[in-house]
Amino acid sequence: MDNTSVDWLFTFQCPDRLGILANVSDLLYKRGAFVTASFHYGDPGTQTFFCRMIFDDHVMNVPLEAMRDDLDTLASELDMRYVLRRADYRPKVLIAVSRYDHCLTLLLTKWRAGALAVDIVGVVSNHEDCRALVEWHGIAFHHFPITPQTKPEQEARILALFDRTGAELLVLARYMQILSDDMSRRLEGRVINIHHSFLPGFKGARPYHQAHERGVKVIGATAHFVTSDLDEGPIIVQEVKPVDHTQRAEDMALIGHDTEAVALASAVRLFSEGRVFLNGQRTVVL
Structure with a gap:
């Protein structure tokens, strides 16, 4: 050829x-x-x-x-x-993170190694904790603090950054803020979140402690599109790991960090390759 x-x-x-x-x-x-x-x-x-x-x-x-x-x-x-x-087009991605950096670290590592075909146009955070990591990779870091009173203004700044950078996807890499219904609707199909649970089970606070109390035999993480229904968006990827009775909730949390990072990176890769289709409340991945 x-x-x-x-x-x-x-x-x-x-x-x-x-x-x-x-x-x-x-x-x-x-x-x-x-x-x-x-x-x-x-x-x-x-x-x-x-x-x-x-x-x-x-x-x-x-x-x-x-x-x-x-x-x-x-x-x-x-x-x-x-x-x-x-086929070699690289979608522009904006990442949001709070303090936990395990998902962000894997995304940046895969991007730097060429295993994630996206252009990361910036990282936004409501805390300063991840600035050094992000700037070491040569990526712009945007600190947008938030309080309950300033949430509308803070989200407006994120949306303005999303538009200004030409971003096509917002990735919530353990961004510990719930997006407003308005923001979720405006970016429908363009926001991927990672949930530290094998949805739809163990929602809310302390999911690994909930799982430990129930004696589960697998733990997992779910990458999904964000909708105005909290943690109910169409699922893209789920990762699971086996656990047993010898492992404490803290052990499960460490294992969970791996599943979260892998699931989120996989979902971003599938999106970047044009493999994910919205199908009502579900997805089709080809």
């Missing part, structure tokens, strides 16, 4: 019906899009079709804008929402 060819990521979802994949494949074939990967799923519950494709343009016979025009026409016919972007 031509070394100058470009790989493109094409994702879409639409109401399910006969012939969707045939119509899309026919369009790509006629325009010379060389498909190298394709994953799809039709949900019988929501009657929605989801698809993720990668193609390269080494034999494309039309300019990209003509391809977009064709896709626009097909999207109108199929009531389709689609995204077409370069």
Whole structure:
């Protein structure tokens, strides 16, 4: 293949019906899009079709804008929402953190190693604890203190920073503040949170102590989209680790730190690769 060819990521979802994949494949074939990967799923519950494709343009016979025009026409016919972007595109991510840095540390480590294909445009915090870590990585650190009285103003500053940096995703890396309903709605589908529990169990304070008291045999963490319903957003990734009766609540908390960091980093990676689709109160991951 031509070394100058470009790989493109094409994702879409639409109401399910006969012939969707045939119509899309026919369009790509006629325009010379060389498909190298394709994953799809039709949900019988929501009657929605989801698809993720990668193609390269080494034999494309039309300019990209003509391809977009064709896709626009097909999207109108199929009531389709689609995204077409370069496969190597790196979404812009803003991270929010409070004092616990284990999730932030793994995100920064993977980003620095090239294992997380995002551009981190800044880290915002209501505390100063993580400043040195963030600035050592050469990333802008923004200290936005918050009190119950200043919450609206503080969230407005975060939203302004989100818009100013061109961020496409806000990652709550153990950000110990509950987003307001208004902020959750404004950033719907663009905020990922990590919960230190295998949701929907053990919500609220001291989750590992709750788990210990119940004698659980696995503990876990849940990465999910944020909605105005606290800890009820569509789940993206869950990680679990086995535990037994010999482990104290403090031991479980340390194990939990690992599951939290891994689950959150995995969710951000899946988002960055265009693999996560919202499907009502659930997600489809392709």
